[in-house]
Amino acid sequence: MSRWRLGGRFLIPLLAFALLVVVLANGIRHADRKGTIDSPLVGRPAPEFALPSLTDPNRLVGSQDLQGRWYVLNVWGTWCPGCYQEHETLMEVARSGVVPIVGLNWKDDDAQALAWLAQLGNPYEWIAVDRDGRVAIDWGVYGAPETFLVDDRGIVVHKHTGPLTSQVWKRDFLPLLPQRVTSRSE
């Protein structure tokens, strides 16, 4: 009886402590991704779309232009401070020529978007204009900037929420790209 009680007295707090350690360690491990939501899109086919081009409103751009190749889709708007932050990184990626970037201009104003690109540079192959946010919903976008990596079979390979940095690019995007695509620039 007394032996059991001794065991119980230490065992239960010990188990509670172990549980607490697991819960807190998990919290610390995911601290930098707090508030970001895993996209159910990763591993699934990229949503199809066709929207007017920002630079040439009479032309439709979208999935048709992306078949059979790797690309990055970047969701941005001139109202979005994070997009301003990441713009230089997008320019670097575009300069490296590793993978084409297409833009989805989300709930923005055409004139302001064009002025932004004229001032900061244009890293995009083309920019699709999603004025009412309908296509962004299909992509599960909930806060700009968001950046998707899609492979040559049209499968979403990765999604990054928040400003892209060169550190994030090297850590999360570059390793996912196939060797023959990345070797061109290196």
Place this chain on the structure above:
Amino acid sequence: MTLRLAVLPMLLAAVLGGTVAYAIDPTELPDPQLQARYVALTKELRCLQCQNESIADSPAGLASDLRREVRNMLLAGKSDEEIRDFMVARYGEFILFRPRYSARNAWLWLLPLVLLLIGVVVAVRVVRQRSVLLAQDDEAVDDGTAE
């Protein structure tokens, strides 16, 4: 006079409160049944831009876009479950304020039951032990060896 003074702020609150709620979502669907489903659905979908509000309560741009989608789907004759599936396919289960019962979050539903069971077991043990101790005390008193 004092009564009137007391009523005034209440009236003001009622009027202002009403206006604020109306400003966020002025939607009025033609069919009252559709309207009821619309209200229920938008209240149980999370606004992911401001994660503790429902899309019914949120003034965020995305929330109004999602309300528009819900509205269009209702008008197109989609069922509540189809609308929920549409949202989950794009934003994940996090968008549902009421998580679904699945293998992955079974623990969410079962944990309260497990905790309740543990509580019952502990309570029963404590009561039993106390009654044993009390019985021992009584015996000791009867023997005259209480102290």
